[in-house]
Amino acid sequence: MQKNLSPEPAIRQEPLEAANSFNADKVHMRPQPAAHPLDLRHLRLPKDLTTRLSDGLIPALLLLALTLMMDMLIQPIHTTANREGLLIYLSLVLAMGVFALEKSTHSRGTESARAIAGMVAGQFFWHSLYIIQLLGGIDLDAQGTLLILVLITLVGTTLWKPVLPLGVKFFLMTFMASWVNRFFINHSVEQSAGIDLYAGLFYATGFFALVGLVFAIAYLILRAEFKVQRLWAALGIWQAALVTLIVLLKIFI
Numbered sequence: 001m002q003k004n005l006s007p008e009p010a011i012r013q014e015p016l017e018a019a020n021s022f023n024a025d026k027v028h029m030r031p032q033p034a035a036h037p038l039d040l041r042h043l044r045l046p047k048d049l050t051t052r053l054s055d056g057l058i059p060a061l062l063l064l065a066l067t068l069m070m071d072m073l074i075q076p077i078h079t080t081a082n083r084e085g086l087l088i089y090l091s092l093v094l095a096m097g098v099f100a101l102e103k104s105t106h107s108r109g110t111e112s113a114r115a116i117a118g119m120v121a122g123q124f125f126w127h128s129l130y131i132i133q134l135l136g137g138i139d140l141d142a143q144g145t146l147l148i149l150v151l152i153t154l155v156g157t158t159l160w161k162p163v164l165p166l167g168v169k170f171f172l173m174t175f176m177a178s179w180v181n182r183f184f185i186n187h188s189v190e191q192s193a194g195i196d197l198y199a200g201l202f203y204a205t206g207f208f209a210l211v212g213l214v215f216a217i218a219y220l221i222l223r224a225e226f227k228v229q230r231l232w233a234a235l236g237i238w239q240a241a242l243v244t245l246i247v248l249l250k251i252f253i
Helices: 016-028 049-104 111-136 142-159 166-192 196-222 227-252
Strands: none
Touching: 049 111, 049 166, 049 196, 049 227, 111 166, 111 227, 142 166, 166 196, 166 227, 196 227
């Protein structure tokens, strides 16, 4: 018996025009350029905006309140308890600073906890230095203060990457920023308030601090993806807000 073999189906081929059209479309397809991060036309607020604000603004506001509280306690303690009261106050501040600095190096703590502890320790130690200057009647001139700041900066930058842990980095930056802010306000500007040039410099300091505050908040909202970055932004917000507040109080009071 002979089997009936059905003919194989013919392979359908696309018309030449359709193939050329498809290839032409593929050739002309180009990836669209990404929007620049600073392009305001394509600016989008992050979805975790509330988390970013809480991670950055809350530590900054708490540290600002702590700074103002410690500053306002000095004069009442000195008036009511004289030098003995300041010595007791200095001992307490130093003890809290040492405790916070130890927490900033604790390996069991999270990165954010160590960073916050480092900022608190830096503020306590700077405040201790300020009280020691008041007790000892130490008034460093501008040249001596600058030389000490340069010395600490050189040591810190040398040890920054190979030696210093995260919490100590926050401690060093907080301590140095507080000292620099007080130096420029107290020594360079406030003591020369009678001279028009230095009075203008005093107002300019507040203006630049306000600009820095805006940039720090913008960085917190737009670029701070990780919590440690938000804490660096909190450090900038705290210091910029402190200088702005000091200048405003001197202007209106």
